[in-house]
Amino acid sequence: MNNLFRLLPSMDRVLAVLEGDKALAAAPRPLVREAAQAFLDGLREEIKSGLVTGEAELAFDALSPRIACFARAYARPRLRRVLNATGVVVHTNLGRSVLPESAVAAVVDACRHYSNLEFDLATGQRGSRHSHIEAVLCALTGAEAAMAVNNNAAAVLLTLETLCKGREVVVSRGQLVEIGGSFRVPEVMAKSGAILKEVGATNRTHLRDYEAAIGPDTAALMRVHTSNFRMIGFTKEVPLDELVALGRERGLPVIEDLGSGTLFDFAQAGLPGEPTVREVVAAGADVVTFSGDKVLGGPQAGIIVGKREYVDAIRKNQLARALRLDKMTLAALEAVLRLYLDPEAARREIPTLAMICAAPEELSRKARSLASAVRKAVGGMYDVRVRPGSSRVGGGAFPERDLPTSLVCLYPKDSSLTVDELRARLLDTDPPLVGRVEDDAFCLDPRTLAKDEFPLAARALSQAALKNHA
Numbered sequence: 001m002n003n004l005f006r007l008l009p010s011m012d013r014v015l016a017v018l019e020g021d022k023a024l025a026a027a028p029r030p031l032v033r034e035a036a037q038a039f040l041d042g043l044r045e046e047i048k049s050g051l052v053t054g055e056a057e058l059a060f061d062a063l064s065p066r067i068a069c070f071a072r073a074y075a076r077p078r079l080r081r082v083l084n085a086t087g088v089v090v091h092t093n094l095g096r097s098v099l100p101e102s103a104v105a106a107v108v109d110a111c112r113h114y115s116n117l118e119f120d121l122a123t124g125q126r127g128s129r130h131s132h133i134e135a136v137l138c139a140l141t142g143a144e145a146a147m148a149v150n151n152n153a154a155a156v157l158l159t160l161e162t163l164c165k166g167r168e169v170v171v172s173r174g175q176l177v178e179i180g181g182s183f184r185v186p187e188v189m190a191k192s193g194a195i196l197k198e199v200g201a202t203n204r205t206h207l208r209d210y211e212a213a214i215g216p217d218t219a220a221l222m223r224v225h226t227s228n229f230r231m232i233g234f235t236k237e238v239p240l241d242e243l244v245a246l247g248r249e250r251g252l253p254v255i256e257d258l259g260s261g262t263l264f265d266f267a268q269a270g271l272p273g274e275p276t277v278r279e280v281v282a283a284g285a286d287v288v289t290f291s292g293d294k295v296l297g298g299p300q301a302g303i304i305v306g307k308r309e310y311v312d313a314i315r316k317n318q319l320a321r322a323l324r325l326d327k328m329t330l331a332a333l334e335a336v337l338r339l340y341l342d343p344e345a346a347r348r349e350i351p352t353l354a355m356i357c358a359a360p361e362e363l364s365r366k367a368r369s370l371a372s373a374v375r376k377a378v379g380g381m382y383d384v385r386v387r388p389g390s391s392r393v394g395g396g397a398f399p400e401r402d403l404p405t406s407l408v409c410l411y412p413k414d415s416s417l418t419v420d421e422l423r424a425r426l427l428d429t430d431p432p433l434v435g436r437v438e439d440d441a442f443c444l445d446p447r448t449l450a451k452d453e454f455p456l457a458a459r460a461l462s463q464a465a466l467k468n469h470a
């Protein structure tokens, strides 16, 4: 073993290999040194634990490709592009929405140059960052006033803190949901200082339950979209218009947390079940909050629309400063909202909408084209077949609704990696490819993969499958 330790290459020799590696040219030098050190430490551990036993494994010619490979992985940025072949369009773990080109251009412009972020060009005086999106949001939703903050969780927190702190908010027990583990309605409410007044039973809440709960300390009535949770069977929730009528009668605002929220009429595209924000505003909700990066297809943001008196109060809250949007997000959000002014343009240009609305024939064509690229890459090792399957919208909208799609499925032949091994290795390709395992096959859903990503997906598959033979 001591002999083996003596064969370890020197730090300088390792560094010399890395200095000559073009793929590392842009990596910070201290990180490259750290990578070299980590590689040598790892090698020492391998010798200690008996993983390396022969001199041949330590020959410098055998080591240098490993050194380069290790350092490239070590020094690359931690937040990376991935290929989403899961078929979940709004995939929270994969960054939710992909922005349309006009929004990307707006972000680049906003961060490369100075802007009128908080400067009124008409007067030369200080302006408000909210002003850039208020008019377009009002036009799209029919609301009197609008603003946006960091995300929908912030929008809910800020709304409650402004309108209900220290007072009671009446919410149906059936809507006290947890969304994605980090947003729980009762906990957000507690953080805002509002006091939760639960009404109804888990499965059924009636108008009379709200009526009975209203007292001198009541500040608002609230409805929460149950998002990725759905109750079936003997259930009842009070419709928004009935709650609005009650709120009017008692002089209480009605707050609606729509979760995903949509500015596009999916029912017209054959996907009923989610009201548009405009419909919710028209039904009389006083404050409506929703996400910018779920079905809307924009950047991470929380949008607040509603009656002027409430939105103005929310905007003036000191907490709004802590939750405000940065200029890049604001630029992206404005660009996305402008696309919605022409619904056809929105459907064509906003990737999230285009993916949700993709026609089955188009998906089947995409699947055949992807399958042929995949066959060329790994056809020797996997049987590649196209078969019907389903995709998901994600983001809590249209819960439990399957969108028909065509999947490209890889079935291992005798000597190839198993489906689970393949899936794991694909997480280490460049870029990583995330698919799903279904019925003993590794499946790629072309709904969430752009056509120009097909060659990358095929390359990732051959990289992953090849390692087996290396």
Ligand SMILES: *Cc1c(COP(=O)(O)O)cnc(C)c1O
Residues within 6 Å of the ligand: 151, 152, 153, 154, 156, 179, 183, 224, 225, 226, 227, 228, 257, 258, 259, 260, 290, 291, 292, 301, 302, 395, 396
């Ligand atoms: C997703 C969701 C939220 C949180 O929205 P973020 O934009 O992720 O902060 C809040 N409420 C509901 C009902 C949701 O579906």
